[in-house]
Each structure stands twice: as C-alpha cells, then as structure tokens.
Amino acid sequence: MRYLIFSDIHSNLEAMEVLLRWAKRKKIDKYVVLGDLVGYAASPNQVVDRIRKLRPLEIVRGNHDKVACGIESGEDFNTAALYAANWTQQKLTKANVAFLREMPQGPRRVDDAFLICHGAPYHEDAYLFSEYDATLAFASFKENLCFFGHTHIPRIYFQNPSGDVGFMNLRGDEVRFDFEDGCRYLINPGSLGQPRDRNFKISFAVFDSEKRTLTSYRKPYQFTVTQSKITKAQLPQMLATRLGMGI
Ligand SMILES: [Fe+2]
Numbered sequence: 001m002r003y004l005i006f007s008d009i010h011s012n013l014e015a016m017e018v019l020l021r022w023a024k025r026k027k028i029d030k031y032v033v034l035g036d037l038v039g040y041a042a043s044p045n046q047v048v049d050r051i052r053k054l055r056p057l058e059i060v061r062g063n064h065d066k067v068a069c070g071i072e073s074g075e076d077f078n079t080a081a082l083y084a085a086n087w088t089q090q091k092l093t094k095a096n097v098a099f100l101r102e103m104p105q106g107p108r109r110v111d112d113a114f115l116i117c118h119g120a121p122y123h124e125d126a127y128l129f130s131e132y133d134a135t136l137a138f139a140s141f142k143e144n145l146c147f148f149g150h151t152h153i154p155r156i157y158f159q160n161p162s163g164d165v166g167f168m169n170l171r172g173d174e175v176r177f178d179f180e181d182g183c184r185y186l187i188n189p190g191s192l193g194q195p196r197d198r199n200f201k202i203s204f205a206v207f208d209s210e211k212r213t214l215t216s217y218r219k220p221y222q223f224t225v226t227q228s229k230i231t232k233a234q235l236p237q238m239l240a241t242r243l244g245m246g247i
Contacts (some may be wrong), residue, residue, distance in 0.1 A: 001111065001210075002027055007118075007149030008053070010090065012193030012243075013043035013229075014039055015202045016050050016222040019192060028206070031055075032110060034149035035062025037100070037116035039081065041226055041243075042233040044068065047193075048096040055183065060106035062118040062150065063125050063166045068092065069100035079231045083199040087235060094156035094158055106198045107141065110195035112207050115146040121186075134186055135165045154190030154203045154216055158183050168196070170205075170216040177214045187214065193226075200246040 004023055023031075031054040038044040043127055067085040069092070072102070075095045092100070098151035106124050108115030120126035120133070122140035127133065129152055134157035137146075154170035160183040170190065171178075179185065190203025197203075201218035208214075227240035 001029045001113070003032050003050040003110070003207045003209070004028045004204065005032040005034065005147050006192045007208055008036040008049050008107070008152050008191035009033075009038075009190070009192060010036055010193040011038045011041040011047050013041075013046045013050075013228050014222045014226045015193040016047050018219050019198040019204060020050060022217075026197050026206075029056075030110075031057050032116060032147065033057065033059040033126075034147060034189070035060050035061070035103070035106070036064045036117055038068045038092070039064030040235075040239050040245045041082050042235060044225075045093055045096055048092070048099060052096075052099055053166060058110045058116060059103055059117055060108050060118050060124070060247055061103035064088075064192070065100045065103060071101065080239055082170075083134045084235055084239060086237070105120055107227065109143075111209075113145070115141055117146065117148050118232050119150040120148060121146050123211065125150075128157070128188070131157070131165045131167060134159075134167065137186055138165060138184060145179075145187070147184070147187050147189065149152055149188060149191070151188060152189050152191035152194055152196035153188060154197065154205075155188050156214075157186040159185075164192070167216045170203075171197075172216075173201070175216045177216070179212045179214070189216065194243065195246045196247045200244055212246065
C-alpha cells in the first residue's frame with residue numbers, strides 16, 4: 001500500500017494543486033491528511049473542496065480546523081492566526097463547515113499499519129519540537145509508527161530498541177528513508193501550505209508499507225499567487241511574507 005501523507009495545508013490552493021497534479025502521475029492507494037486544512041491563507045473553500053474529493057481518505061482535525069468551524073474559540077492563537085481563523089469562519093460554506101466539524105480527533109489508526117495525529121499521540125494540540133517531547137510521545141503509544149503534523153517541520157524521530165531517541169530533519173527535494181527492524185518512528189511530513197524550515201517549497205511524503213520505505217518530497221509552487229490572494233483578502237500581510245521565506 002502506498003500512502004500519500006500531508007499536513008497543514010492552511011487554505012493554500014496553489015500548494016494543494018501542485019500536490020494533486022503530482023499525485024495524478026503516481027500510484028497512490030490512500031491519501032492521509034494530518035489536519036489544519038484551513039487558516040492563514042485565502043482559499044479555505046477551494047482547499048476543503050479538493051480534500052473532500054480525495055478518496056479513499058484518512059484524516060484527523062487540526063487546531064485551526066477546530067477554530068474555523070466553531071468547535072473552539074482560538075483564545076490561545078496569536079493575533080494574525082485568530083484574525084485569519086475568524087475570516088475563514090465567515091467565508092466557509094455550510095457544507096465545508098460541516099465537513100470540518102466531523103473530522104475525527106487524533107490519534108487514529110490507519111489500516112492496522114500506523115497511527116496518525118495532528119500534534120502528538122497523547123494530545124491533538126501538543127507540539128513535538130524536541131527529543132524530549134518525542135520521548136514522552138513514544139511512551140504514549142504502542143505501535144511502531146505514527147505520523148504527525150502541527151510544527152510544519154519535516155522531521156523523523158526514531159527510538160532504538162534500547163529506548164534512546166534521536167531525530168533527523170528531512171532536507172532535500174527527494175529523500176528516501178529505510179525503516180529498521182526493532183525501531184519505532186514518529187514522522188512529520190512537513191507542511192504543504194506553510195513550510196517553516198526556511199524552504200518555501202511544499203512538503204509531503206509517501207509511505208510504502210510493503211517496501212517499508214518513506215520518501216519525502218519538496219516541490220516548488222507559485223507562492224506569489226497565494227501571497228496576492230492573501231493581500232487582496234486583507235489578511236495580515238505577514239501571512240503573505242512568511243510564505244516566500246518558508247518561516
Ligand atoms: Fe498548522
């Protein structure tokens with residue numbers, strides 16, 4: 001089974017379309033989305049419409065999805081994020097609000113093969129930024145493999161059979177990673193719509209469960225178009241600026 005795994009699209013239609021065009025030419029059995037479909041950029045309905053069309057689909061909700069559909073108030077959001085979430089809530093169609101409201105909370109098991117969550121396996125809104133965070137996360141689930149999002153940083157945390165935890169950042173336009181028997185993994189495929197590792201290119205991964213490999217990809221997209229839409233919608237300008245810098 002080949003799983004296309006991506007996260008944190010954040011209403012970025014141009015990023016989404018590059019991914020869909022790429023996926024059309026590849027053999028993908030299942031699309032796996034780790035949450036934060038909306039928030040920040042200016043195309044929430046177009047992105048949710050495209051995600052809804054993906055079949056078969058495994059998905060968990062993100063913190064921005066919850067605020068944009070009214071499940072949470074966003075009191076812990078910074079000013080720009082909250083402004084964008086409220087703007088998004090006003091723009092979303094009823095059908096897309098209903099879709100966001102029904103998105104399940106992580107962690108969620110996919111095909112008895114791995115777990116998925118937005119933030120951490122022990123809490124959907126927690127951030128896994130360090131080996132310390134990852135050590136706590138590894139202690140909170142039993143499976144050997146879990147995919148997460150939320151930090152927008154493409155990274156693999158691994159735990160060897162004696163319990164030691166380390167990590168490697170996924171850098172490069174195409175990086176292949178082979179899984180080792182006896183090790184456990186927490187993997188972030190990076191962000192599709194708002195990468196934050198100083199690389200503007202969209203980030204996503206393909207997991208091949210038979211070959212036991214992961215390939216991480218970066219692809220360029222027309223971020224200036226996304227920036228113009230953010231400006232035209234009068235969303236905070238820093239949300240446009242950061243896309244070009246990958247921060
Ligand atoms: Fe996010």
